[in-house]
Amino acid sequence: MTIQKDTCQTSTTEMSRLLEKQKEAYLTSPLPSKDERIDKLNKLNDALFEFKDRLIRAVSVDFSHRSESETLMLEIIPLLEGIAYNRKRIRKWMKPEKRHSPITLLPAKVEVYYQPVGVVGIVVPWNFPIFLGLSPLIGAISAGNKAMIKTSEFAPQTSAIIKQMLASVFHESEVTVIEGEVEVSRAFTSLPFDHLVFTGATNVGKQVMKSAAENLTPVTLELGGKSPAIIHNSFPIKEAASRLAFGKALNAGQVCVSPDYIMCPEGQEHELAKAFVDIFSTRYPNIRNNADYTAIISERQLARLNNIIKDAEEKGATIITINPADETFEGTRKMPMTLMLNVNDDMLVMQEEIFGPILPILTYTGIKDALNYISAKDRPLALYYFDWDKKRADEVMQSTHSGGACINDSMTHVMVDDIPFGGIGASGMGHYHGHEGFLNFSKAKGIVRKGRINTIDFIAPPWNNTMFRLLSKFQLWRLKR
Structure with a gap:
């Protein structure tokens, strides 16, 4: 059955409701476990196999003809490869990283934690309506986030199948699909996401970045250019x-x-x-x-x-x-x-x-x-x-x-x-795929952990104390070239 473009609009009110629902869901579980993330990736993997033929047919309808082999090779298989790659490495990526502590803070433990940013908005172009929607989703899920996906109005058949597929395995508080024309896309990019991914033309990317700036939303832009x-x-x-x-x-x-x-x-x-x-x-x-x-x-x-x-x-x-x-x-x-x-x-x-x-x-x-x-x-x-x-x-x-x-x-x-x-410059900013995707959709939080011994007491004001003078002289001597 053919889906008419103008029948699949999502109102601004509904988008705001879904975003609020996802933010609430994130707050109830701000750091999903490795197993929870892998479970979501497995669900997406299984759904892609189940809906594979329907997705391929839908893309071909949207293009009036799209090579089935190209859709399989350039969209479906790379997504499955991406899921497999991330799934094997999530435990390692999630592990806090040990970092160097300066002498003045010893004894202290310094680490970097990778925390989900929250809700990721994904704007999808028409040229690869499956891969360019679900590839960022894989990174967002791997990093522990929720996601809202705005599909392309120029690929309505594919959009309808993707919405059906994701709804079959995810609750709307986890992953949801937004459909609609240009005005819906504009409203979508104006929402206060915790991160926004846009793939498309450079001139539109500039407008998306302006909209995101109103909410101080960080962006990943994939814009193309003349390669x-x-x-x-x-x-x-x-x-x-x-x-x-x-x-x-x-x-x-x-x-x-x-x-x-x-x-x-x-x-x-x-x-x-x-x-x-x-x-x-x-x-x-x-x-x-x-x-x-x-x-x-x-x-x-x-x-x-x-x-x-x-x-x-x-x-x-x-x-x-x-x-x-x-x-x-x-x-x-x-x-x-x-x-x-x-x-x-x-x-x-x-x-x-x-x-x-x-x-x-x-x-x-x-x-x-x-x-x-x-x-x-x-x-x-x-x-x-x-x-x-x-x-x-x-x-x-x-x-x-x-x-x-x-x-x-x-x-x-x-x-x-x-x-x-x-990309870089006019061709975009930010990265995703693999480990860079995990990092892109994570907040790297630096943490200093102090124990029972507080060495600061030995150098605390008044600053003319002996320990401070000795330590400062030692530091200056050590750091001089």
């Missing part, structure tokens, strides 16, 4: 094309870490374009009715992408449309992969995140020129560098800023639970 790929002139062009084509084709380029443009050695751009066309055509010999190739999420997004192509063509770019079966796409939201040569910064394609199957190829004469070009722009969410030389690759990693990176690959860093995922 570049750099190919060193020694790297095999066909190999680079193969690895980039795989990443760019996923979800038809509708990924926040999708390669947004390629920096190619001057003179090799046509070879790269030809190799990319050949590889893409082999993997996707047709597009219109190809079950492996995902459609564009909405008519609005499709029109935006077509406008980017039109703008570039009018301003002198060479457009290469990869359409192996020479199909037409009227009546569908399928869009062929499009390469662009001879692009410049005056074109829309180089001014905004593409978020679709369009890939400009730029050229450079020296690797420093490529790095200077990238460094002059906003810091991206991801950077991809292709070079077998480890020393050069390390230098590029050390001299550039990006949320994450891959060397000789694209996008696969997001699949690793043992490294943080997050």
Whole structure:
């Protein structure tokens, strides 16, 4: 049954009630045990298996067609991997950490406790409506928090299934789903959460941060941007094309870490374009009715992408449309992969995140020129560098800023639970996934524990006492370089 968008609105009053209920539930159990957290993760794990097929079908309906294999590989399996990873490590993460005590406080025990922040609000985008809602939830649960999830209004079928799935295993005082249009999202981000996670466009992220600031709510922002790929002139062009084509084709380029443009050695751009066309055509010999190739999420997004192509063509770019079966796409939201040569910064394609199957190829004469070009722009969410030389690759990693990176690959860093995922500058702030997710949704509380012996009595005022003078002289001598 199709769910109508306008039938699933949650009022501001209801959202406030749910938040208050979750805060009350948190106060009754401010530090859930390891077993309680693992039990919640197990429930989520089992629910994902039970609802897997329904979720995959729902995403495909929302996109008009989404490759089932992509949803399984990019959303369901990474969530199950994340649950398994966290579940094995929660005991270790929860354990108080011993820290160093200064001489003036001895004998004292110094520790850091990791305490749940309380209620975490999660705003979910449409491009990965399962993973980008439930991945932060895994971190929030692992850290012992409650959570409210605002699903995307552009993925109503998926939203309905996620709501049904979570309600089957969690009480609304633990985890709950909020549905609704843009005005509901605005009201949601204005609520006094203890932490707020937003994934989406940079301009919207700025508004979310302003709303959160009214409540002094800390935020994690995953915003995307123009993630570049750099190919060193020694790297095999066909190999680079193969690895980039795989990443760019996923979800038809509708990924926040999708390669947004390629920096190619001057003179090799046509070879790269030809190799990319050949590889893409082999993997996707047709597009219109190809079950492996995902459609564009909405008519609005499709029109935006077509406008980017039109703008570039009018301003002198060479457009290469990869359409192996020479199909037409009227009546569908399928869009062929499009390469662009001879692009410049005056074109829309180089001014905004593409978020679709369009890939400009730029050229450079020296690797420093490529790095200077990238460094002059906003810091991206991801950077991809292709070079077998480890020393050069390390230098590029050390001299550039990006949320994450891959060397000789694209996008696969997001699949690793043992490294943080997050942006920097215009591409976001904060981290989650794995241990960083646990830390992100925890308050690190420093604690000093004193015993029966109070050494402060020996140096307490009046300050001209002998012990204070001796101790201060010793400290100054010890700390002098």
